[in-house]
Amino acid sequence: DVKVTQSSRYLVKRTGEKVFLECVQDMDHENMFWYRQDPGLGLRLIYFSYDVKMKEKGDIPEGYSVSREKKERFSLILESASTNQTSMYLCASSLPGTDGYTFGSGTRLTVV
Amino acid sequence: KQEVTQIPAALSVPEGENLVLNCSFTDSAIYNLQWFRQDPGKGLTSLLLIQSSQREQTSGRLNASLDKSSGRSTLYIAASQPGDSATYLCAVRKLISGGYNKLIFGAGTRLAVHP
Numbered sequence: 163d164v165k166v167t168q169s170s171r172y173l174v175k176r177t178g179e180k181v182f183l184e185c186v187q188d189m190d191h192e193n194m195f196w197y198r199q200d201p202g203l204g205l206r207l208i209y210f211s212y213d214v215k216m217k218e219k220g221d222i223p224e225g226y227s228v229s230r231e232k233k234e235r236f237s238l239i240l241e242s243a244s245t246n247q248t249s250m251y252l253c254a255s256s257l258p259g260t261d262g263y264t265f266g267s268g269t270r271l272t273v274v
Numbered sequence: 275k276q277e278v279t280q281i282p283a284a285l286s287v288p289e290g291e292n293l294v295l296n297c298s299f300t301d302s303a304i305y306n307l308q309w310f311r312q313d314p315g316k317g318l319t320s321l322l323l324i325q326s327s328q329r330e331q332t333s334g335r336l337n338a339s340l341d342k343s344s345g346r347s348t349l350y351i352a353a354s355q356p357g358d359s360a361t362y363l364c365a366v367r368k369l370i371s372g373g374y375n376k377l378i379f380g381a382g383t384r385l386a387v388h389p
Contacts, residue, residue: 262323
C-alpha cells in the first residue's frame with residue numbers, strides 16, 4: 163500500500179525553537195505539498211515542490227521554509243516557532259497532471 | 275479566484291439514511307475533483323477522484339458526480355452507518371500561476387450518523 167509518512171503525530175515545542183517536520187513518500191511522486199489546517203480556516207497551502215531541490219511558495223509561506231534534497235522527502239522548517247504556528251500540519255504528494263493527491267496522517271504541533 | 279463551497283456545514287442523521295453532500299466551485303477550469311474523508315485529529319483519506327472529463331465515480335456505497343459546466347459535485351452515501359461519521363472535504367485541482375497546479379479545498383461537511 164502506497165504511503166505518505168509524517169514522522170511525528172504529536173509535537174510540543176517551545177517558542178523560538180527551530181522545528182523540523184518530516185514527510186516521506188514511497189510512490190516516486192514528483193510533487194509534494196505542505197498544508198496547515200486550522201478550525202474555521204480550512205486547509206491552506208504553505209509550500210510545494212515539483213522536483214528535487216525545487217520549491218515554490220504557497221498561500222501562507224511566512225515563517226516557514228522547506229527542503230527537498232531527495233525526491234521522496236520533503237521537510238517543513240519553522241525557523242523560530244511561534245504560538246500562532248500551533249496547528250495541524252498535513253503533507254501530501256501527487257504525480258504531475260491529473261492524478262489525485264495522497265495525504266499523510268498529519269502532525270499536530272503545539273508551540274508553548 | 276477559485277472558491278469551493280460545501281453545503282451543509284454539518285449534518286446529523288439516523289443510521290440507514292441515504293445522504294447527499296454538496297460541493298460547488300466558482301471556476302469550471304479544473305483538472306479534477308477529489309473527495310476526502312477526515313476523522314477527528316487524523317489526516318485525509320481519499321475517497322473518490324473524478325477527472326474533468328468524467329461525470330461520476332463509484333466506490334462501494336459512495337457515488338460522486340461532477341457537473342463541471344455548472345460548477346457542482348455531489349457525494350452520495352447510501353445506507354449510512356455510524357462508521358461513516360467524519361468530516362467530508364471536496365477539493366478541486368486547478369492551474370495556478372507559473373504553470374503549476376494546486377488543490378483548493380472546501381471547508382467540509384461534518385457528518386454524524388447515530389444508531
